[in-house]
Amino acid sequence: MYSSQASALPHRVIGLISGTSVDGIDAALVEITGTELDLKVELLAGKTYPYPADLRERILAVCAGEAISMLELADMDDAIALAFAQAAQNIQIGYQPANLIGSHGQTVYHRPPKEAGVGKTTLGYTLQLGRGEMIAYLTGITTVSNFRVADIAVGGHGAPLVPRVDAFLLSHPHESRCIQNLGGIGNLAYIPARTDDWLSQIRGWDTGPSNSLLDLAVERLTSGTKTYDEDGQWAASGTPCYPLVKKWLTHEYFHLSPPKSTGRELFGVAYLNQCFQDAEPYQLSPADMLATLTELTVASIVHSYRTFLPQMPQRVFLCGGGSRNLYLKQRLQLALETVPVLTTDEAGVSADFKEAIAFAVLAYWRQLGIPGNLPTATGAPHEVLLGEVHQG
Numbered sequence: 190m191y192s193s194q195a196s197a198l199p200h201r202v203i204g205l206i207s208g209t210s211v212d213g214i215d216a217a218l219v220e221i222t223g224t225e226l227d228l229k230v231e232l233l234a235g236k237t238y239p240y241p242a243d244l245r246e247r248i249l250a251v252c253a254g255e256a257i258s259m260l261e262l263a264d265m266d267d268a269i270a271l272a273f274a275q276a277a278q279n280i281q282i283g284y285q286p287a288n289l290i291g292s293h294g295q296t297v298y299h300r301p302p303k304e305a306g307v308g309k310t311t312l313g314y315t316l317q318l319g320r321g322e323m324i325a326y327l328t329g330i331t332t333v334s335n336f337r338v339a340d341i342a343v344g345g346h347g348a349p350l351v352p353r354v355d356a357f358l359l360s361h362p363h364e365s366r367c368i369q370n371l372g373g374i375g376n377l378a379y380i381p382a383r384t385d386d387w388l389s390q391i392r393g394w395d396t397g398p399s400n401s402l403l404d405l406a407v408e409r410l411t412s413g414t415k416t417y418d419e420d421g422q423w424a425a426s427g428t429p430c431y432p433l434v435k436k437w438l439t440h441e442y443f444h445l446s447p448p449k450s451t452g453r454e455l456f457g458v459a460y461l462n463q464c465f466q467d468a469e470p471y472q473l474s475p476a477d478m479l480a481t482l483t484e485l486t487v488a489s490i491v492h493s494y495r496t497f498l499p500q501m502p503q504r505v506f507l508c509g510g511g512s513r514n515l516y517l518k519q520r521l522q523l524a525l526e527t528v529p530v531l532t533t534d535e536a537g538v539s540a541d542f543k544e545a546i547a548f549a550v551l552a553y554w555r556q557l558g559i560p561g562n563l564p565t566a567t568g569a570p571h572e573v574l575l576g577e578v579h580q581g
């Protein structure tokens with residue numbers, strides 16, 4: 190545990206991320222004081238800046254495995270960095286300028302590490318575009334980026350990284366909690382009540398698809414006129430097909446023991462095509478298909494908790510865009526029975542901007558020399574400093 194002396198003064202930091210939904214750049218301007226147990230973050234401004242439509246399409250194509258040249262890769266890296274730098278400039282309008290940026294960038298590829306014989310691991314590989322050096326150059330603000338590689342370099346998954354920040358922002362003295370992110374991919378942080386040794390008992394992993402398949406299905410069912418099902422209204426008018434959910438739950442990812450991480454490589458276009466093929470004999474309506482895909486997200490989360498957690502949490506707090514999907518939230522509450530399902534807003538942390546806030550905190554920790562990974566979530570053998578620093 191680190192002393193808070195180094196950070197007695199508040200730090201104004203910008204956190205930036207575009208996640209696996211590729212819907213746009215979430216930017217948070219925050220004021221941070223304290224370090225870990227005394228960490229305090231005030232959200233001054235939070236906003237999502239949508240990507241230009243052509244850039245979003247190019248990113249999604251690359252995520253789906255389309256080949257591009259090195260020249261195109263460099264251009265895409267810079268186009269993303271430019272969009273991130275603009276988001277950083279815009280979020281500060283009307284505020285005192287920030288002195289640090291933590292930028293996650295855009296994940297375009299993620300390959301978890303693999304066992305390679307006794308005590309050996311083939312390192313994972315992860316690629317986030319939107320290079321930090323360009324953001325620092327364009328904004329004149331010191332920028333920390335490329336957070337995942339240091340954890341990967343010691344054999345970890347490099348993901349999920351937010352659980353360590355969740356631990357200090359959302360733990361409770363007497364209550365065990367799950368913080369469930371519903372992004373393109375879902376992930377959780379299980380945080381026991383803050384008694385002795387609570388930190389070492391925190392768990393975290395990716396639960397599987399959350400909005401990624403739903404969004405792709407909506408695009409497909411509307412011939413591209415819609416990108417998501419607002420509030421889950423369309424899905425709510427359908428009925429889940431349980432034999433399909435049962436079949437899809439046999440996917441080996443759901444049965445892998447944590448630590449584990451995944452991405453659009455596993456739960457993207459190819460997987461959705463398979464889902465539509467599997468659904469053919471059932472002649473589902475579009476609404477039934479969306480309800481069934483929603484149920485896969487719900488069932489995979491609940492299966493994950495019941496199988497891999499030491500005990501069920503006392504409360505679940507949702508965050509990420511999927512926490513605004515009322516149908517998904519309602520189905521999750523039904524499946525979790527007596528465990529209350531809330532959003533992190535109700536625990537004082539913005540459900541929409543928690544990931545952006547987390548990368549502001551991770552950059553701040555990097556500057557203070559505080560590790561950012563949680564080995565029990567990433568599978569790394571020990572804590573490491575995360576992020577590369579580019580002076581502004």
Ligand SMILES: Nc1ncnc2c1ncn2[C@@H]1O[C@H](COP(=O)(O)OP(=O)(O)OP(=O)(O)O)[C@@H](O)[C@H]1O
Nearest residue numbers: 208209210372373374400419420509510511513514
């Ligand atoms: N009102 C809403 N109703 C239903 N779904 C919503 C709503 N608002 C946002 N979403 C969903 O949330 C998604 C965006 O969520 P979020 O920004 O948390 O994802 P992300 O950060 O890209 O994902 P990840 O956490 O995997 O990196 C949208 O693509 C959409 O599917």
Ligand SMILES: CC(=O)N[C@H]1[C@@H]2OC[C@@H](O2)[C@@H](O)[C@@H]1O[C@H](C)C(=O)O
Nearest residue numbers: 209296299348349350351372374376
């Ligand atoms: C490689 C990558 O970008 N992973 C993301 C993704 O989106 C959700 C889940 O999969 C999580 O593991 C991670 O993001 C969050 C911010 C994390 O690291 O905690």
